[in-house]
Amino acid sequence: MIKLTLNIIFFLITLGIYSQTNIYGTVTDQGSSEVIPFASVHLNYNDTILDAETDFEGKFYFSNVKSDSLRLSVRSSEYLDFDSTLFLHEDSIVFSIDLISDSTAEYSVFISPYNRKGALKDIEKGRLNLLLPGGIVSAAELPNDSIFEEKYNVVFISQGCVRSPGENQAEYNYEIFKYLDETYGREWRKEIRKDVIGFKKR
Structure with missing residues (x-):
């Protein structure tokens, strides 16, 4: 047995x-x-x-x-x-x-805003995101998400599985984590979703 x-x-x-x-x-x-x-x-x-x-x-x-x-x-x-x-x-x-056809006169490359520079810009504008893993581009929701989002003025989003040039989601979230620590102390770490990219409860 x-x-x-x-x-x-x-x-x-x-x-x-x-x-x-x-x-x-x-x-x-x-x-x-x-x-x-x-x-x-x-x-x-x-x-x-x-x-x-x-x-x-x-x-x-x-x-x-x-x-x-x-x-x-x-x-x-x-x-x-x-x-x-x-x-x-x-x-x-x-x-x-x-x-894209190679006969196209202009070829523009979309550079992702989800990196350290993009996080600092979002903090300055008061428009904060927290990035989640996922295979489908969406705003994934759990029962307590809206409470956390409203309390700390952030939005949980998933960018799907394909990464754009210049994208570093862990780097983006790290800057948002630093901002939350400086603004709200460390209490938010007890309430956040545990699947947020790069999050480690300390």
């Missing part, structure tokens, strides 16, 4: 260590929204490189990805390359990628 119990525990631990994610994606033209077939898709994580090609409907699929984060790149002739970091927090994620 003891041996059976130990085997079950070992099996459950093994499942936790080797949790896997399935990734489903669609590649489209940003201007026309038409799907792009035969685009090359590459995943790079933990010294592993996976390659795929979009089908006639612009879709691609990777199964059993064993990593919390990875590098995703997409290449297709007549389009600018797509390259970004992907963070995995779900068993399966579904998303789309818009490629």
Whole structure:
């Protein structure tokens, strides 16, 4: 009986260590929204490189990805390359990628405001966010979120799994934590959601 119990525990631990994610994606033209077939898709994580090609409907699929984060790149002739970091927090994620035609006269890159510089600007404007992990862009809510948000003048948000250039969520939250300590003392640390990125109760 003891041996059976130990085997079950070992099996459950093994499942936790080797949790896997399935990734489903669609590649489209940003201007026309038409799907792009035969685009090359590459995943790079933990010294592993996976390659795929979009089908006639612009879709691609990777199964059993064993990593919390990875590098995703997409290449297709007549389009600018797509390259970004992907963070995995779900068993399966579904998303789309818009490629920009290389004939476009101007190519603007969106620089994320979620870094140290962005946090200092938000503090100055009195517009504070606390960033949460998550696979879907949303304002995730728990029962006590609204109470905390109103009391400390902050908003909990999740930016999804894809990171924009210049983004550092832990760095952003760290500056907000410092501001809350200076403004409210340390009482807020007992009330905050424990899944906020970079939070450590001290």
